[in-house]
Amino acid sequence: MKPHVILRWFVFVTAALVMNFPVIATFITALKAPAEIARNPSLVVHNPTIENFVTVLTVSDRLNIYHYLWNSLIAASIGSILPIVVAFPIAWAIVRRGYGRNILFPLVVNLRALPLVIFAVPLYLMFSVVNLLDTRLGLGLVLAVVNLPLALMLLVNAVAEIPIELEEAARMDGARLPRLILRIVLPLCRPAFITTFVFGFITAWNEFLFGLILTTQKAVPMTVGASFFFATSGGGVQWGVAAAVMIVAALPPLLLGLIMYRKITGSMVSGAVKG
Amino acid sequence: MARISLGNVCKSFKGLKVIKSVSLTVEDGEFCVFVGPSGCGKSTLLRMIAGLEDVTSGQILIDDQDVTKLEPFDRQLSMVFQSYALYPHLTVRQNIAFALETAKQPKEVIECKVAEAARTLKLEDYLDRRPSALSGGQRQRVAIGRAIVREPRAFLFDEPLSNLDAALRGETRVEIASLHKSLAATMIYVTHDQVEAMTLADRIVVLNKGEIMQVGSPRELYEHPGNVFVAQFLGSPRMNLIDAASDGEAGVMLPGNQRLDIGQRSPENIRTVGVRPEQISITDDGDAAIKGTIKLCEYHGSVLSLIVDAGPMGDISVLAPSAGALVEGARVSLDLPADALHFFDELGHRVTPSAQA
Numbered sequence: 001m002k003p004h005v006i007l008r009w010f011v012f013v014t015a016a017l018v019m020n021f022p023v024i025a026t027f028i029t030a031l032k033a034p035a036e037i038a039r040n041p042s043l044v045v046h047n048p049t050i051e052n053f054v055t056v057l058t059v060s061d062r063l064n065i066y067h068y069l070w071n072s073l074i075a076a077s078i079g080s081i082l083p084i085v086v087a088f089p090i091a092w093a094i095v096r097r098g099y100g101r102n103i104l105f106p107l108v109v110n111l112r113a114l115p116l117v118i119f120a121v122p123l124y125l126m127f128s129v130v131n132l133l134d135t136r137l138g139l140g141l142v143l144a145v146v147n148l149p150l151a152l153m154l155l156v157n158a159v160a161e162i163p164i165e166l167e168e169a170a171r172m173d174g175a176r177l178p179r180l181i182l183r184i185v186l187p188l189c190r191p192a193f194i195t196t197f198v199f200g201f202i203t204a205w206n207e208f209l210f211g212l213i214l215t216t217q218k219a220v221p222m223t224v225g226a227s228f229f230f231a232t233s234g235g236g237v238q239w240g241v242a243a244a245v246m247i248v249a250a251l252p253p254l255l256l257g258l259i260m261y262r263k264i265t266g267s268m269v270s271g272a273v274k275g
Numbered sequence: 276m277a278r279i280s281l282g283n284v285c286k287s288f289k290g291l292k293v294i295k296s297v298s299l300t301v302e303d304g305e306f307c308v309f310v311g312p313s314g315c316g317k318s319t320l321l322r323m324i325a326g327l328e329d330v331t332s333g334q335i336l337i338d339d340q341d342v343t344k345l346e347p348f349d350r351q352l353s354m355v356f357q358s359y360a361l362y363p364h365l366t367v368r369q370n371i372a373f374a375l376e377t378a379k380q381p382k383e384v385i386e387c388k389v390a391e392a393a394r395t396l397k398l399e400d401y402l403d404r405r406p407s408a409l410s411g412g413q414r415q416r417v418a419i420g421r422a423i424v425r426e427p428r429a430f431l432f433d434e435p436l437s438n439l440d441a442a443l444r445g446e447t448r449v450e451i452a453s454l455h456k457s458l459a460a461t462m463i464y465v466t467h468d469q470v471e472a473m474t475l476a477d478r479i480v481v482l483n484k485g486e487i488m489q490v491g492s493p494r495e496l497y498e499h500p501g502n503v504f505v506a507q508f509l510g511s512p513r514m515n516l517i518d519a520a521s522d523g524e525a526g527v528m529l530p531g532n533q534r535l536d537i538g539q540r541s542p543e544n545i546r547t548v549g550v551r552p553e554q555i556s557i558t559d560d561g562d563a564a565i566k567g568t569i570k571l572c573e574y575h576g577s578v579l580s581l582i583v584d585a586g587p588m589g590d591i592s593v594l595a596p597s598a599g600a601l602v603e604g605a606r607v608s609l610d611l612p613a614d615a616l617h618f619f620d621e622l623g624h625r626v627t628p629s630a631q632a
């Protein structure tokens with residue numbers, strides 16, 4: 001290898017290590033026994049152990065990671081699918097009919113700029129009235145609101161990208177609105193649905209604040225549940241267990257991202273118009 | 276098949292008048308071509324007939340049924356778009372079958388009709404491909420197949436050939452013509468290309484700035500253009516226009532004080548004389564009214580296309596037999612036969628000289 005090639009690889013590897021250092025450090029810590037954590041802060045593990053993972057994955061009378069995972073799965077699913085269901089018709093109406101293009105759309109998109117915590121107190125009060133406190137549905141609904149701006153933005157772009165002639169051709173072919181939407185618009189928006197779902201799911205899964213405020217027991221999501229592991233049996237923070245639970249909690253969105261990665265990119269409309 | 280009538284149809288986009296009171300009837304089984312320069316409102320007019328654009332005022336009848344307010348899907352028309360507009364996520368077969376499925380036809384009927392359309396358009400080998408895996412010409416044929424597979428009341432084409440290369444355009448033009456014969460269908464065809472208009476049309480509607488300039492058969496429009504616009508729009512190279520005034524007798528005075536005999540009493544209101552390049556001949560006659568210098572000589576194979584600088588009359592284009600030995604810079608005399616002349620008044624309308632001299 002020529003020197004500049006070696007240099008280039010050296011820079012790449014260094015950059016990769018530096019940027020991923022927190023992840024690497026967490027993973028390595030998860031493999032260390034408590035005694036080793038106390039005296040060996042280096043990245044080299046002398047006696048790797050899966051003890052921490054076993055602790056995390058074992059159901060105790062106080063902590064049940066499967067319960068948290070399940071809550072997160074349900075809430076994040078509601079929080080990522082519902083915005084798509086709601087935003088898709090709105091996106092079509094905004095793009096094709098111009099409804100709300102001047103006020104509603106900018107308003108919803110700017111919702112992202114607000115710190116959502118300002119909704120926390122009114123939401124808590126409302127939820128307690130309608131019995132949605134500490135329910136997976138309640139948490140899912142709030143996460144849906146969190147994801148709505150992004151969903152609307154992505155879907156508005158997706159609909160706008162469909163050449164209007166396709167919809168006109170379908171109407172000339174006799175298709176009324178339902179068939180037009182189901183057979184033409186919906187399939188062409190599929191990549192955008194997947195993108196919206198993946199981003200939405202990851203955001204919802206990682207959400208902490210509303211999970212903390214709106215749940216206490218039955219619907220505690222993984223992010224909040226993970227914090228319970230930090231100080232289990234009286235003493236200080238068990239760093240090995242904490243690291244292991246973080247790794248486990250991070251796996252589902254990571255896997256989802258990896259599986260869906262290929263489907264996110266790519267447009268559906270090639271070949272529709274012109275050469 | 277059906278007859279389509281437009282009554283005083285107008286269209287404005289945000290106050291800007293794009294179509295100014297168009298009235299027209301397209302007869303049952305007729306091949307009608309809307310032609311005009313780009314931006315004159317051809318597509319808009321077609322889209323109003325289709326129902327894709329609402330009508331600002333006026334009405335549209337299909338077979339005496341008022342469809343002005345009907346949605347496209349209730350008008351039972353087929354349309355072929357300039358951009359083809361194929362459904363990219365469906366195969367060729369599904370694209371062609373889409374309208375039939377929409378109409379909830381039985382499966383066997385759909386299969387049979389799709390197969391027939393595919394045979395007509397030579398698409399049998401591509402039925403299971405997606406549009407993105409087709410060439411431009413094949414996409415175009417799928418677009419046509421999608422239109423012919425059902426029995427619409429009329430076919431609408433919006434510049435269907437403009438995205439094809441020249442050879443394919445000629446071929447597809449012939450296919451469309453034979454399709455019209457075999458289907459005996461009412462067709463309205465929009466183009467900016469006068470060759471397509473002349474070759475395909477039973478009747479041409481020449482549009483300019485949202486108004487009908489003239490309606491007639493290709494021959495009528497070519498031989499008796501109703502105004503300067505039509506005269507110059509059809510024909511290539513364009514008709515020559517020369518300023519002229521009546522001399523009160525059987526002639527007109529041209530710029531440079533040259534008299535041109537027209538063989539008939541010349542009307543008082545003549546302002547312009549028109550003559551097509553192919554009807555001018557080069558002569559040896561030293562007394563000819565128009566003389567000039569060849570400024571440009573293009574060899575086209577079958578003809579020579581000349582631009583003659585005729586002094587005060589400006590540049591005149593002439594088509595001459597390619598056998599002639601004409602070179603740039605040569606002095607020539609031009610013969611304008613009296614029966615090949617067209618006359619227009621100051622508004623650009625055609626005027627006909629009265630027969631008695």
Ligand SMILES: Nc1ncnc2c1ncn2[C@@H]1O[C@H](COP(=O)(O)OP(=O)(O)O)[C@@H](O)[C@H]1O
Binds near residue numbers: 313
């Ligand atoms: N949706 C629209 N909004 C505003 N102006 C339009 C719209 N569609 C067409 N126009 C205008 O109407 C005129 C005619 O357009 P069009 O019918 O497409 O012309 P053509 O097909 O003859 O080239 C053009 O000046 C165009 O700018």
Ligand SMILES: [Mg+2]
Binds near residue numbers: 317318319434
């Ligand atoms: Mg057009």
